[in-house]
Amino acid sequence: MANDHSADIVVVGTGVVGCLIAQQAVDAGLSVLMLEAGPRVDRWRIVENFRNLPPSLRLFHWNAPYPPKPWAPHLETRTASEQEQYLQLEGPNARAYLQGYVRYAGGATWHWAGICWRLTPEDMRLRSLYGVGRDWPFGHEIIEPYYTRAEYAIGVSGPSDPMLQWPTNGKRSKPYPMGPIPFGPGEHRFTEAAAKLGMINLPAPQARNSGVSYDGRPACCGNNNCFPVCPIAAKYDAATALPKIEAKGGKILANAVVYRIETDEKNSIQAVHFFDPDKRSHRVTGRLFVIACNGIETPKLLLLSKDERNPNGVANSSDQVGRNMMDQPKLTAELELQEPLWTGVGPVQSSSILNTTQGDFRGRHAGAMFRMENFARSPLGAAAALKKGLVGKALDAEIRRLSACTARLTVEHEILPSANNRLTLSSQKDWLGINKPNIHYDVGDYVRRSAEEYTVPRLRRLAAELGATKFQLSPEFLNSDHIMGGCIMGTEPATVVVDTDCRAHDHPNLFLPGGGAMPSATASNSTLTMTALALKAADAIVNQLKHG
Template identity: 40%
Template sequence: MSTESLHADVVIVGSGISGGLIGAQLAKAGKSVLILEAGPRVKRNEIVETYRSSPVKLSLANSKLQGAGSPFPSMPYAPSTYGDYLEQNGPVKYNTSYLRVVGGTTWHFGSALWRLLPSEFKLNSTYGRGRDWPISYDELEKYYGLAEAELGVTGTDGQDESGAGGAPSPTRASPFPMKQLPLTYMFRTLAEKLSAGGYHPIWEPHGRASQPYNQRPVCAGNNNCNPVCPIGAKYDGSMHCDIAESHGAVIMPNSVVYKLEDDEQGRIQALWFKRPDGSGQKVTAKIFVIAAHTIETPKLLLMSKTKHSPNGIANSSDMVGRNLMDTTGISVTMKTRDPMWPGQGPTELLVFNRRDGEFRRNAAQYKIKVRNTAPVAQYTAQLLEEGVLGSELDRRIQEMTAHTLAWAVDFEVLPNPNNRVTLSTKKFDALGLPVPSLHYDLDDYWHAGTELAMQDLNNFTKLLNAEVIKTNMKFENRQHPSGTTIMGDDPQDSVVNRDCRAHDHPNLYIAGTSVMSASSCMNPTLTAAALSLRIAENIQSQL
């Protein structure tokens, strides 16, 4: 394919996990593929060195993204969410942290890769809440297995992921590609102590290699999954971008797509992108895929107002941007009597789920995870402020590191059309494009879930002989956005159909977590990957 012609069989907007997966599958099938990425290409060694050299290292896991703690670039023409890029319209601030670079946000994700439960595809018909998906778990199971193989998922076969302590769920046609990593002292000790109280420890499926896998080395326990795995043992979207390129796909970084054009039959005819200098160019294709992140995808569609689509592309239903969800949560920090020694191995692995049961008629499902981090710099700064110095400073740092546990709870959030992404009318980026404007709120269903979770955390405190030193109930977003181009069978209340193809445009697909019909309390990345492989298969059949 000639980049001068700027035409391809398939043009993909966004080079994150969904764009990379689709591009790789289609390129391997011999199709001409062009992937446009708003941000720059980054190199692992440079990111690691930037982070290593930074005098201040802030924790991505705690959503503190400002300052030198983030090694990733945020370009004026393609800002990431480190500063004040997003416009917040409340009443709940929607903190999120996505990257606009080749490979996308999985560069700094925690690597949790969960399947949804069968019941999570039929929330409304089962519990009278939210929406049902137009597809079932059984329809997606094959693609979950394929996605786990593509991403190299490490997991534990046979455990009950619902957290109820019953039969293994969900049903799997194939085992995990890799067996679980060795468990650290903290994980083993917590599992033992909390199991004695009737809780069911679950080892999180994740994207870190426990054996050499697709040129990835075995996880060395650097405990630096956020913000970047220094050795590439953890999966990230750049890996499938590399595969796509090796099979002939062309990736164009620093290409900010700002407009799509359609004809009177609804077919997308072209898109336009801007370079950092403001110059623009047109791209044509047979099929277009928008995989630009849950916030950026509706922004692009809403900017693309045409004679045939006056409300924006794919927006005859007025649902583009609506139903913004996340796994908004709370956290509790406690000090245990016995040392637990967090900070070795994966940053997350042990969770306690409450995902299914009749309680979901009245309260949100949730998972409780322990953050396996040792923020020594944070503890040191706190102690220095208190005037602690010398050998006492060393003793207190060690004590805090060994005995402090940070628990985080992730809750499902129901789809609500009033929670949405729109275009700012006051704020623009360096290219003159409107920034995303967010409205987000939480309902009684979410608050009822927090009450149940706090009961569990209070039990944890007793079982661990610990004391709570901090509780944060202030709506901590977990960087798992979904829902803004929601999937459904009815074109009146959804944006894409069961194949993730736009109701309004026969040659436009939307990929990523934005199509999810319900959020679940679990990380959405694997579901997005499975849907992306399904999209690639569908496009191949058409081409």
């Protein structure tokens, strides 16, 4: 039985990766203790926080309803001064790594879009096929069953027609657990415009219930509020899994900031140490440890845990911890259109163009995913109309026009792993005296060539096909909040951090699952791949503890 000080498995982090592993472990009869740096909070409180925000914070500041605790800072502090910022950023494209995760029980799935794309076989063989990046240490046939298990574990809705799935007409071991969520009128228009340019807009698989309840969650009712929070929990978030873990005997400690991993004489992990909100230190022992914070907090913790056996930090004999930090560098285009588009019907994202991610061009420049954002434009329309100084009927008419006749197009680029895109420990310290993470980030010429030669011209053509009268491109690459790298996977311990089960090469009882282990980023959302890796790791963890 787990208690506050010991368990068979100690899981650091309560996001989707940690929760899936904890659920499988308790089902196997193992005791589990989960440690979360931030608070545990009820859904209604997040909804009320959002409702009470001033308009300036409601627009695209998805962390604002999640105020950070002093002991668990996160990116809500992006509005703070440079010295007060939690995430320290530098490099040619520093702005493109301003990630939007929250340190709350449930993690970033509180305010994710719920999109669940799979990798293609080609995505996993960049080096072999195109001479760039890294290959995965196993093929698509190995990860496919875990994709299917992940889709059933979190409840994914998607199309039954193989030609509307991704990979198109790929081999699936099971259909999606639920059918697709219908397109709104704006997505129908976007699909038609894209088709004229040879771009195929596919219905996105979503961890969101389509017309039925699933796993105790209700059907989506089209709130169009998926971020910053689904008010009814129709979309999966890890916070909904925590009571189920507790009901089966798992123990969850919130406001427990792990700051050190302790090794023993054999270099196995013996304990983790955490601070409580009163800055008191506690020690937790276990048989096996899972660090499932995210692709930033996990390598930060490993680097903090230097000792005489591990002078570069835990799991870092290869000097690869914190290297190869990846996201999908994003550009956006704000449009004004001749005719109404009517976004805002259904979820905030429901489709994407992915045939633009594949091709031999990947030897020269990045592939990219295109989509139209489906959020309601009325708050933006109102803000823009007010800036014009309008009043009365003129103000009302302009709000209506801008709400209907504006749109945002987004393109997310595949980035290559680079050892120079690196997380290190900043000399700046947080409220607890723990070093803040510092990240150097450069999207590289691979991405810049793609934007110049491939994606921005296509964005302009898409906008013209939609009847755009105005086109405003973001002036720099932005973050997509898909944190990858930092603990990449492979079979050669000298060049990577974890093996094919996300077990640290340096420590037999330490697992580092999730996006941090991904050897390549691709151009599509990473969460389903993270969950697939979590389930693969869970099999190895249970087997290791139950069968030796």
